[in-house]
Amino acid sequence: MRTPALYALIFFVGGILLATNTALPAMVYLGVAVLASALAMICFILEKATTSRAAICLAVLSTGAFLTELQSAEFPSNHISRFASADQFMTVTGIVVSEPDIRPTKTYLAVQVDSLQYRDRAIAACGNLRLQIQAPTSAFGYRDRIKFTGYVNLPFSARNPGAFDYRRYLQIRQISATVTVPGADRITQLQSGASEPFVRSIVTPVRDYISSVFERSLPSEQAAVMKGFLIGDVRNISREVYQRFKDTGTLHVLAASGANVGYVVATLLIGIRLFRLPRQYRIYLLIAGVVIFSFLAYNQPSVVRAAVMAIVTLIGMALYRDTNWLNNISVAGMVILVFRPLYLFDLGFQLSFGAAFALILFMPTCEKWMPKPTSLIRKATRYFLMIFYGSIIAQLGVIPILIYNFHTVPLVSFVANLIVVPLVGVATTLGIMLVFLSAIPVVSTLLAEILTLTLKLTLASIDYFHALPISQLRLGAPHLLAIIAYYSALQFVFLFVSRKRIAMFAILLLISTSALIWKNVLADGGNETEITFFDTRDLTTVFIKQTGGRTVLINGGGANQSVNLGEVTVLPFLLAKGVSHLGSVFSTTTQSGNMRSLLSAMAGVEQSAPSAVDDSAYLQSLTGRIELIDSSTIFSYRASNFLLLTGSTPVQNLNNLPPTINVVAADWYYLKQDGFVAFLKSFHVETVILTSYPTLYTSKEPLRRLREELPNLPTLSVLESGGITLRLTTSGFRVLAAANR
Numbered sequence: 223m224r225t226p227a228l229y230a231l232i233f234f235v236g237g238i239l240l241a242t243n244t245a246l247p248a249m250v251y252l253g254v255a256v257l258a259s260a261l262a263m264i265c266f267i268l269e270k271a272t273t274s275r276a277a278i279c280l281a282v283l284s285t286g287a288f289l290t291e292l293q294s295a296e297f298p299s300n301h302i303s304r305f306a307s308a309d310q311f312m313t314v315t316g317i318v319v320s321e322p323d324i325r326p327t328k329t330y331l332a333v334q335v336d337s338l339q340y341r342d343r344a345i346a347a348c349g350n351l352r353l354q355i356q357a358p359t360s361a362f363g364y365r366d367r368i369k370f371t372g373y374v375n376l377p378f379s380a381r382n383p384g385a386f387d388y389r390r391y392l393q394i395r396q397i398s399a400t401v402t403v404p405g406a407d408r409i410t411q412l413q414s415g416a417s418e419p420f421v422r423s424i425v426t427p428v429r430d431y432i433s434s435v436f437e438r439s440l441p442s443e444q445a446a447v448m449k450g451f452l453i454g455d456v457r458n459i460s461r462e463v464y465q466r467f468k469d470t471g472t473l474h475v476l477a478a479s480g481a482n483v484g485y486v487v488a489t490l491l492i493g494i495r496l497f498r499l500p501r502q503y504r505i506y507l508l509i510a511g512v513v514i515f516s517f518l519a520y521n522q523p524s525v526v527r528a529a530v531m532a533i534v535t536l537i538g539m540a541l542y543r544d545t546n547w548l549n550n551i552s553v554a555g556m557v558i559l560v561f562r563p564l565y566l567f568d569l570g571f572q573l574s575f576g577a578a579f580a581l582i583l584f585m586p587t588c589e590k591w592m593p594k595p596t597s598l599i600r601k602a603t604r605y606f607l608m609i610f611y612g613s614i615i616a617q618l619g620v621i622p623i624l625i626y627n628f629h630t631v632p633l634v635s636f637v638a639n640l641i642v643v644p645l646v647g648v649a650t651t652l653g654i655m656l657v658f659l660s661a662i663p664v665v666s667t668l669l670a671e672i673l674t675l676t677l678k679l680t681l682a683s684i685d686y687f688h689a690l691p692i693s694q695l696r697l698g699a700p701h702l703l704a705i706i707a708y709y710s711a712l713q714f715v716f717l718f719v720s721r722k723r724i725a726m727f728a729i730l731l732l733i734s735t736s737a738l739i740w741k742n743v744l745a746d747g748g749n750e751t752e753i754t755f756f757d758t759r760d761l762t763t764v765f766i767k768q769t770g771g772r773t774v775l776i777n778g779g780g781a782n783q784s785v786n787l788g789e790v791t792v793l794p795f796l797l798a799k800g801v802s803h804l805g806s807v808f809s810t811t812t813q814s815g816n817m818r819s820l821l822s823a824m825a826g827v828e829q830s831a832p833s834a835v836d837d838s839a840y841l842q843s844l845t846g847r848i849e850l851i852d853s854s855t856i857f858s859y860r861a862s863n864f865l866l867l868t869g870s871t872p873v874q875n876l877n878n879l880p881p882t883i884n885v886v887a888a889d890w891y892y893l894k895q896d897g898f899v900a901f902l903k904s905f906h907v908e909t910v911i912l913t914s915y916p917t918l919y920t921s922k923e924p925l926r927r928l929r930e931e932l933p934n935l936p937t938l939s940v941l942e943s944g945g946i947t948l949r950l951t952t953s954g955f956r957v958l959a960a961a962n963r
Contacts, residue, residue, distance in 0.1 A: 227552035233279045234556060237286025238563045241294075248291035255284035290563040293396060302335045302349035303398035306376040313339035313371045314401065315412070319350065321364050321421065321520065325457050329355040329406075331362060332397060338374075351399040352377075352392060359406040363422060365415025370408055372401040381757045382791050382945035383958075384798040394564040425517040429453065432518070435660045436653070439670035444677040447476075451650050453519045454478035463681070466688045471617075471635020475646040478519035479574060480528035482650060486515045487532060489654045505540045509533050523558060523565055524574035530554035531578075547582045551575070572623050580619025581612060584716045588615065606644070613639040618712060622705045629797035631695040638687040645680040652676060698800020751950040753857065753864065754795070755887060755913045757940040758787045762810065762868045762889055762913040765795070766857065773805045776855065776866070778820040788820035810855075810868040856880065862955065864948070866913075867892055873901040885948065885955070887911040890941075893924035899931050909957065911946055912939035 241251065262277035297303055305312065316333040323330040331353040338347045353370065362368060377400050380387040392398070403409060415422060432453065436445040446458040454477050456464065467473045490511045494504050509532075516529040531550045538545055555575060558565055565571045588611040593600045617636060624631060632638075652673040660666045700708075756763040761780035767773050779788030796804075855866040856879070863880045867873075867888040874897050883905040890912055892898050902910065910932075912925065920941065929937050936957075938946055943959035 225546065225549045225552065227549045227556060229279070230282050231552040231555045231559075233282040234286040234559060235566060237283040237288075238290045238559065238566050240283065241287035241290035241563075246287075246291070248288050248296045251284045251288035251291060255281050255288055258284060286559070286563065289560065293562075294393060294564055297398070298348060300345060300347045301398065302338075302347055302351050302374065303376070305338065305340055305347070306374050306399040310341075310373070311371055312374050313369065314347075314351070314374065315367070315369045316351075318362055318364055318366045318368060318415065321426070322360065322362055323457075324358050324360060326358060328357065329359050331355070331368075332395075333368065349399070350397045351401055352397045353409075354400065354402045355406055355409070356402065356404050357406065361406045362409065362411060363415050363426070365421075366411055367413035367415075369410045369412055370401065370403055372403050372408075374399050374401055376400075380944065382795060383754065383947060384795040385791060385945075390567075394562075394568050396562070396564075421517065424514065428514065429518050432657055435657050439656060439660070439666065440674055440677070444674060444681070447677060447681065448649065448653050448673070450476035451646055452478070452482065452653050453515075454482075454522055454525065455520075463684075466684050469632060469694075470638045470642075470684055470687045471632035472638050472642045472684065472687075474573065474577075475642060477524055477570065478522055479524040480531070480578060481647065482519065483512060483515065483525065483528040483532050485647070485650050485654055486511060489651070489658070493658070502540060505536050509536050512536075523568055523571040526558055527551070527554045527571075527574050527578065530557050551578050551582060569623070569627055573620050576620040576623050577616040580615050580712075583713065584615045584618075585612065587716050587719055609644050609647075610640055613643055622700055622708050625697050626699050626705070629697060629699060629794070629800075631697070632692075633695055634687050634690055634692045638683070641683050641687075642680060645676060645683065649673060649676045649680060696797055696802055699798045753948040753950070755911055755940060755946045755948075756787075756791055756795070757944045758791055758914070759918075760890075760914050760916055761787075762866070762887075763787075763792060764866060764887075764913070765792070767799070767801070773801055773803070775804050775807045776868075777809055778807075786820075793820055862950065868913075873897050879905075881905075883907055885909045885911065887913050889913060890915045890920070890924075893928060899928065902932060902935065907935065910935060910937045911948075912937070912941065915939065915941040 237251070258277045258281035262274045262281060265271075265274035265277060314333070314335055315337045316335040318331050319334045320332040332350055333353050334350050335347045338345055351374065377389040377392045377397075379389040392400075433445075433449060433455075436448045439445075440448060443460065443463065446456075446460075447463065449455040450459055456476050459476070464473075464476075467476055487508055490508055491504070494507055499507070512529050512532045516525050519525040531547075531554045534550045534553050535545050558571070588607075591611075592604045592607045595601045595604050614636065617639065621631060652669055656666060656669045656673060659669060751768045752766070754765045754767075756765070756779065758777075758779045761777055763779050764776040765773070766776075775792075779786070779792040781787060855868065857864040857866070858880070862884045863882055864885045864887065865879070865883045867886065869889075870891060873892065873895060884907065886902060886905075886907050886909075888898075888910070893912070910928075918941070922941070925937070925939055925941075929935075938957065938959065940946060945959075947958040949956045949958060
């Protein structure tokens with residue numbers, strides 16, 4: 223096998239996916255891995271190569287599943303997650319296990335817990351938590367041992383389907399709990415981390431020096447952007463500038479990646495050659511430089527990937543071995559996933575490896591179309607063509623990942639990257655030179671002026687492309703089969719272009735299959751009707767998707783002074799579902815202005831101005847009917863009736879209701895009505911859903927009383943469960959809670 227690491231990576235990833243989609247204990251996977259390894263050794267000794275390879279593949283797959291299960295599910299009884307949400311103060315002692323994340327208004331520390339004071343008992347504990355300090359502070363460093371007191375909480379999971387899952391985000395980083403303290407004065411430093419000289423004595427001073435050089439030599443906004451270009455530090459970039467990079471599809475230039483590692487290696491190589499060191503020593507110094515830069519860039523997955531690839535390549539050069547880039551990137555993937563299996567689900571990891579794999583697989587084909595570097599003009603032409611082809615290939619490699627996570631593709635990005643990426647390359651090179659030569663006054667001043675001009679051109683280009691009237695392509699989240707078909711079709715197309723012996727019908731078959739799958743995904747014509755109740759606090763928001771694709775939106779999420787819930791909650795859900803056309807929209811409140819920003823993002827809305835509920839509108843659908851009666855809404859599907867109560871009308875005054883109501887969805891207000899329990903009993907309701915609540919800190923006493931009076935009636939609340947989906951079938955309905963998925 224020419225690329226054994228690639229096969230190992232494929233089976234290891236398969237093990238991670240197996241563990242995340244099954245519930246087998248970690249010891250089962252470990253047993254299989256041990257037995258498969260023993261079988262592989264026996265078969266190797268007996269010269270049964272095929273059986274030995276199959277056993278090795280099974281061992282790698284089982285190892286991936288074992289490590290994933292070990293780090294994500296099977297925690298000991300004294301793990302910090304077992305004590306989270308105990309609703310009382312705890313005193314926690316632990317060690318800071320990563321460099322502090324200092325932001326303009328707060329500071330985050332990742333703490334490895336070793337003990338805690340719980341119910342007047344000292345308990346040896348384990349696991350990691352995230353300590354949030356409500357102020358910027360540099361009082362604590364890597365490997366410091368600290369002590370603090372606060373509420374230990376589970377991180378918030380996704381409160382709505384399709385929303386950002388903070389708990390999952392921290393789980394990927396092996397963090398299981400959170401604690402918030404108002405200031406650094408609430409934390410006691412028990413022991414300094416001076417025993418870790420590498421970070422404290424080398425990495426931190428170098429990073430501080432880089433920051434001081436940029437802050438001293440450049441305007442504030444440009445200094446912040448330059449730190450993003452070089453080491454991926456985006457904390458001081460303004461929200462407006464950051465959003466423009468995102469909207470133009472050039473956000474990747476603010477994340478340290480393989481290009482940055484390449485710039486560092488090239489710069490170090492030029493400096494090392496001046497001293498005429500032996501070849502072996504040059505390679506060792508380059509490896510040291512790559513490792514230091516990886517720590518400078520906070521060991522982001524994209525940087526670690528590039529650093530491991532560079533180190534493997536440099537070691538191969540030291541051993542006089544040929545470079546196999548596909549093998550190198552697979553080794554990088556294995557190194558990261560062995561220590562952090564859940565990084566497979568990290569967006570930065572996916573984008574980095576998606577782009578890198580695409581460049582390795584497809585760039586050699588494009589190189590055949592480039593001129594040979596025989597003259598200065600040809601070299602310049604070849605350089606720009608490499609950027610041109612590389613930009614297109616990298617974007618082709620990550621399009622499905624972007625669509626799956628953001629449901630949009632900035633069409634302007636294909637052009638913007640052709641201008642912005644070369645400018646960022648020049649700026650990064652100048653920035654590295656400025657850091658090394660900042661002690662020479664005349665030279666550093668000249669470099670700072672040139673760098674300032676380059677950064678102005680870069681930001682001006684971003685502003686120009688952001689202002690172009692080119693819309694974003696909005697698509698639903700593609701199915702896994704669609705993603706596989708897309709990459710397969712892409713691979714076969716490049717194989718055909720490079721004139722490999724691939725049958726034409728196979729290419730057309732894969733492309734056609736991909737197109738059909740994408741069409742089905744985008745149409746989102748599922749065979750089940752769904753009613754989704756969003757967690758939008760004090761306003762009931764409902765989305766109904768019926769068999770055949772007909773859609774209805776009731777309310778738009780609401781808004782307050784700090785956030786527009788329609789934009790951050792409802793819109794991402796609709797985009798993930800591939801909904802670009804709302805069949806009907808109406809509001810149960812006259813204060814419906816908060817829907818305008820949501821509706822402006824949706825195309826083909828039949829009703830541009832939502833009507834008030836007292837219009838008694840009647841909406842006909844394909845498989846059922848929706849009828850507004852006073853402050854209630856009846857939705858009928860086959861033999862089931864669903865009653866939505868969104869107003870303040872007493873239940874005794876509701877008329878024209880069907881004889882049977884299966885599900886009642888009501889505002890929190892109805893818990894306070896005296897006749898609500900009798901109303902539920904009279905209709906023999908099967909399920910109750912509370913669709914709103916005043917605040918997150920609302921007393922649950924009314925909900926508790928309802929459950930005591932009707933103990934056999936399933937009662938759910940978006941306050942507890944987040945968004946709730948009713949999935950209707952011919953045999954009944956199923957209830958899915960976003961927070962429990």
